[in-house]
Amino acid sequence: DAGITQSPRYKITETGRQVTLMCHQTWSHSYMFWYRQDLGHGLRLIYYSAAADITDKGEVPDGYVVSRSKTENFPLTLESATRSQTSVYFCASKFGGRLNTEAFFGQGTRLTVV
Amino acid sequence: RKEVEQDPGPFNVPEGATVAFNCTYSNSASQSFFWYRQDCRKEPKLLMSVYSSGNEDGRFTAQLNRASQYISLLIRDSKLSDSATYLCVVTLNTGGFKTIFGAGTRLFVKA
Numbered sequence: 290d291a292g293i294t295q296s297p298r299y300k301i302t303e304t305g306r307q308v309t310l311m312c313h314q315t316w317s318h319s320y321m322f323w324y325r326q327d328l329g330h331g332l333r334l335i336y337y338s339a340a341a342d343i344t345d346k347g348e349v350p351d352g353y354v355v356s357r358s359k360t361e362n363f364p365l366t367l368e369s370a371t372r373s374q375t376s377v378y379f380c381a382s383k384f385g386g387r388l389n390t391e392a393f394f395g396q397g398t399r400l401t402v403v
Numbered sequence: 404r405k406e407v408e409q410d411p412g413p414f415n416v417p418e419g420a421t422v423a424f425n426c427t428y429s430n431s432a433s434q435s436f437f438w439y440r441q442d443c444r445k446e447p448k449l450l451m452s453v454y455s456s457g458n459e460d461g462r463f464t465a466q467l468n469r470a471s472q473y474i475s476l477l478i479r480d481s482k483l484s485d486s487a488t489y490l491c492v493v494t495l496n497t498g499g500f501k502t503i504f505g506a507g508t509r510l511f512v513k514a
Contacts, residue, residue, distance in 0.1 A: 331506030339499040389435040392502055394446035
């Protein structure tokens with residue numbers, strides 16, 4: 290099916306463990322984004338990518354690593370999970386040809402770090 | 404200071420009311436503007452883009468004031484189904500298209 294999908298939808302992990310959240314889109318959108326959403330903060334940009342092998346930091350990148358070896362995938366890794374990283378994570382993608390294009394979101398990954 | 408700021412609300416209004424949301428942005432490099440809607444525990448979805456001349460989509464009107472770095476959304480004749488969080492969004496052209504969301508304004512429309 291076409292679209293943007295995130296996996297897993299739910300994840301519980303322990304403090305200190307590495308965890309990777311996956312994001313896959315089928316539109317060949319050049320831009321992809323990772324956000325986290327917490328009560329009182331709305332969506333905060335973690336990292337974004339303009340194309341394969343090009344990534345940039347967002348507002349809250351510390352503790353996260355991203356890669357983009359293929360246009361369609363943009364995994365987000367928490368190298369050593371902390372409780373403060375408990376959040377809902379959203380991946381998004383958009384066509385990069387024009388500035389005012391719509392961003393499409395995945396359904397989110399609810400991550401709990403215990 | 405946050406790059407995009409919104410009144411968090413909540414706004415509690417009766418059906419049929421007119422409600423207005425405001426949003427300010429701090430970066431003059433902001434070049435595209437949007438309103439997104441997010442229902443509880445769901446992903447955000449585009450409500451409408453915001454153009455300098457102002458634009459309308461049915462009961463929804465969006466306006467942009469670049470000089471004041473201010474965006475607004477007006478909802479007329481509110482429906483129960485309008486209950487959601489409304490997110491103000493700006494895209495900055497900083498070499499790449501960095502898309503920043505406001506924290507959102509919560510709206511409750513009651514019968």
